[in-house]
Amino acid sequence: MAKSYLQLQQKLKFDELMRFLAAQFEIIPDHRADNARYALADVLQSAFAMFSLKSPSLLDFKKQTVPEASNLRSIYQVTGAIPCDNQMRGILDPLDPQHLRPLFRACFLRLRQTGVIRDYHYWQKLVIVSVDGVEHFSSTTVHCPHCTTRTHRNGVVSYHHAGLAAVLVNPAQTEVFPLDFEPILNADGARKNDCERTAAKRLCAELHERYHDLAILLVEDALYANAPHIRQITGYGWKYVLNVKPDSHQSLCKQFAGRQARSDVKELRQRTPDGVQHYYAWTNNLCLCESATDLQVNFLLYEQTTPDGEVTRWMWITNLPLRARTVERVMRAGRSRWKIENETFNTLKNQGYHFEHNYGHGQQHLATVLALLMLLAFLIDQIQQRCCGLFRRLWRGLGTKAKLWEMLRSVFRVLTFPSMESLYRHIAFLYRLQLE
16 A cells, blocks of 8 residues: 555654765765775764754864764764864865755655655645845955955955855745755955855756756845846746845836826735735736846735734736736745745754854865755754654644754763654653653
């Protein structure tokens, strides 16, 4: 008898995912000599464990108790010697980050096999992918040849590492799943900073190659509502909902205002039971801008008025059809872009992952490699939250994830366990939580 999707999803437990990741790390080519003391897979697994455990620093991770070392082997599949902080930095710094990016696709395929991705079909089997940039390193002293730079008014130069994340989201779903991360980095000897727009060109090309069988609805902010970007993504057959603003899209907004003045704009007004008023105004086939008159876009204005009179306004362009029965779906897709800020970046920065902490910068790729491993740890946590009933019951019982991470680290340090499931059950026992 074929297994149900629910049964398959329940198999996506932490221990199974660690065995899966260990196998993925094993196939990453080692850039060092064959007689290296530390296997690259063990170094990667150790660094991943640091982020999975939400260790506040590499130095903290270095000071391991005997139970910690045992748990790294049994739970995180570290089979050889465990590197210290400096050894980990030195080994990971020369590693090309491109070798880590396919792991997001590998995790996505596991989610698809278990039916999770079907729950993320938004409309006509489209899946919403939110893209946005995030900075994960900043300093006025530490830098490398790949840092982007910023000169401040007082003449001080600051150095930065950032990246462009692509995350699978859905307005009706809590969990978000990172699909890829494109570093925003200067090439060696480059005089001009890399930027989000050029990174977006590379990222979308990678997404098209790795997720060519995915019907993508791309949601992005106003920075990406430009002709070259739209031509690229529509060339892939993608749909889009892009935010626009009056100051950066003056020609477009002027055309819309002109049609409004001629009563050539369709409108819809609704009031929901909570007393919120919803106003939609839309028109189709506007020119994106004066320099791209051949590029036609559909324009949606949405206003939300709360019972106390507070008005919030959004504007989007899209290549989805705008009609009375579709404008709400387009609006919800456009607003789901914020899930990359709230459920992804905010979680990484403020809920235990220490995303902006400098775990190590290096002179080649260390900062980017560590950012990718942290994002991968976040993805595994999101899969646990979605698929593992034991994890969800433990989270609810402890009240917050911060409390769960704190207890996990504490118990991990003092007792040995054959698996993460047994560690979870021990925490439940300590708190007298009913799991079954």
